[in-house]
Amino acid sequence: MRLAARGLRLLGAVVLGTVTALLDLVFVLVALPFAGRPGVREVTRRLAALEARRLRLDPADLGLTAGHTDGRELRYLVARAPVGVLGGLVVFLLGCGVGAVVVLAWSWGRGLPFDGMLPSLPLLAYFCLVGLVLLFLDLSGLVGVHALEQRLALRMLGPDPSEALLRRITELTESRAGVLAAVDSERRRIERDLHDGLQQRLVALSMLVGRVRRGRPELLEQVHEQAQQALVELREVAWRVYPSGLDSLGLADALAGVAERSSIPVTVVCDLSARPPAAVETAAYFVVSEAVTNAAKHSRAAGITVEVCKRDTMVIVRVQDDGVGGADAASSGLSGLAQRVAALDGRFTVTSPYGGPTLIEAELPCG
Numbered sequence: 001m002r003l004a005a006r007g008l009r010l011l012g013a014v015v016l017g018t019v020t021a022l023l024d025l026v027f028v029l030v031a032l033p034f035a036g037r038p039g040v041r042e043v044t045r046r047l048a049a050l051e052a053r054r055l056r057l058d059p060a061d062l063g064l065t066a067g068h069t070d071g072r073e074l075r076y077l078v079a080r081a082p083v084g085v086l087g088g089l090v091v092f093l094l095g096c097g098v099g100a101v102v103v104l105a106w107s108w109g110r111g112l113p114f115d116g117m118l119p120s121l122p123l124l125a126y127f128c129l130v131g132l133v134l135l136f137l138d139l140s141g142l143v144g145v146h147a148l149e150q151r152l153a154l155r156m157l158g159p160d161p162s163e164a165l166l167r168r169i170t171e172l173t174e175s176r177a178g179v180l181a182a183v184d185s186e187r188r189r190i191e192r193d194l195h196d197g198l199q200q201r202l203v204a205l206s207m208l209v210g211r212v213r214r215g216r217p218e219l220l221e222q223v224h225e226q227a228q229q230a231l232v233e234l235r236e237v238a239w240r241v242y243p244s245g246l247d248s249l250g251l252a253d254a255l256a257g258v259a260e261r262s263s264i265p266v267t268v269v270c271d272l273s274a275r276p277p278a279a280v281e282t283a284a285y286f287v288v289s290e291a292v293t294n295a296a297k298h299s300r301a302a303g304i305t306v307e308v309c310k311r312d313t314m315v316i317v318r319v320q321d322d323g324v325g326g327a328d329a330a331s332s333g334l335s336g337l338a339q340r341v342a343a344l345d346g347r348f349t350v351t352s353p354y355g356g357p358t359l360i361e362a363e364l365p366c367g
Contacts, residue, residue: 013054014091014146015087016054017054017083017145017149018088020051021080021081022084025078025081027043027044031043032074042069044074045064048077051080051153052153055146057154061158062154063157063158072156075156076157080152080153083148083149090138090141090145094135094139097138250275251284251308252270255268255285256268259292262304264295264301264304264321265304266304267304269305269308270306271310276315276364280364283346283364287319287341287360288306290336291337292319295319295358299325299358300324301322301323301324301356307319315363317361317362317363317364319359320360322356325355327358329352334360337362344364347361347362347363
């Protein structure tokens with residue numbers, strides 16, 4: 001069923017490509033004398049972006065962003081016209097074959113001769129063999145035309161290899177700097193937690209112990225409570241550095257621990273058939289942990305939903321709350337998460353309009 005659906009989508013893409021190729025060619029012939037005008041160049045860019053979406057390519061990856069045109073879009077629309085016509089011919093032959101099969105089945109099903117031939121076992125075997133071969137060739141032609149269109153779009157619209165390499169080097173440099181900054185920021189936050197929280201509590205605990213030693217046994221219960229609270233804070237800091245349970249228990253149980261420690265009700269749905277790589281698990285955990293912490297502090301939400309699932313080769317992490325919105329993606333916590341995700345070549349988005357809800361989504365490659 002899924003294979004049939006993919007085949008129908010492929011057929012629809014090739015048919016649509018034939019129609020748009022002819023329309024694009026007409027546009028090019030009409031607009032060619034005015035190709036240098038900004039309005040014509042913008043329309044050309046939009047047409048090229050539509051073709052990229054039809055081929056299931058991201059226009060942003062091809063540089064087809066608003067206000068950025070350099071003439072390659074017009075050359076692409078001209079170059080793809082023959083490929084679109086070729087796709088139309090393949091679809092036409094497929095239609096002729098299907099029509100012939102329908103007429104043959106209709107005639108022989110009513111006992112009438114087809115082209116002067118009545119059905120017989122040798123004829124049925126011959127037509128079945130020829131039909132399967134022609135069907136295979138037609139379907140191969142559809143796949144080939146679609147692949148050729150994708151390769152043509154990537155070749156003519158995408159950056160040249162040297163530019164792509166420079167862009168990749170720039171991304172890696174920025175990602176490395178971002179990770180270092182995030183690590184430094186996390187270290188400073190841990191130091192503040194230790195200094196302002198745990199250290200102060202231990203100082204108070206030592207003072208209480210000193211008073212007990214001087215003959216105040218009634219303070220032993222208070223000493224015990226302070227020690228318990230110090231242990232809780234120490235455990236929180238340790239989990240913030242790295243959740244030890246992540247290695248032994250897995251991501252689902254580690255996220256359940258985040259939900260238990262949250263002051264807001266958290267619903268966790270972790271639908272992973274197999275454990276992802278350790279780096280992906282760690283990044284997913286910290287995305288959820290930081291997002292839940294931010295929601296508890298700032299969102300005034302009544303509930304948080306966490307969803308983790310696998311889509312193709314990506315692990316998708318979605319954290320949504322029903323709070324007031326207005327989360328700032330440039331804040332230290334969220335920007336640190338974005339840098340952590342970028343270090344794995346993933347994508348990180350924050351959608352938080354004023355009035356809510358807030359949706360934090362991370363896509364982490366694991367294939």
